Amino acid sequence: MKILAIASAGGHWVQLLRLKPAFEGHELIFVSTKTSFKETVKGHKFYSIPDxxxxNKLKLIYSLICVFKIVFRSKPNIIITTGAAPGLMGIIAGKVIGAKTIWIDSIANVENLSMSGQIATSIADKSYTQWPDLSNSKVTFNGNVLS
Known part of the structure; x- marks a missing residue:
């Protein structure tokens, strides 16, 4: 199984890395907004995209194009993300190619889902929150990534 894991810098990336052991035994491709993150995923393919x-609408469109290229070239079976904008772009591109898509909203979103998370919930195959109070019929709480 080929899994594309995508997240922007900061807490999103940290939370995504915490999930890495769950993907053991699968081909894993990482995508993020900092080239230096390649060092944190040695042994795996890594692509850097513009933040x-x-x-910044023009930069957003350029980043979207970059994500689509990576998804179309790598053809993952599953796309998983902890956010934010790059993750949403990955979810959209994944739906276009027929990949299964998983959104995990950041633990930082205590009172509401993030804006990207709200959009992703209507697109992704599975959406998760890290707060029990934010779960509903579309968003599942199944624990948190950071403990």
């Missing part, structure tokens, strides 16, 4: 947010 972008809703505040």
């Amino acid at each position: 972008a947010s809703r505040w």
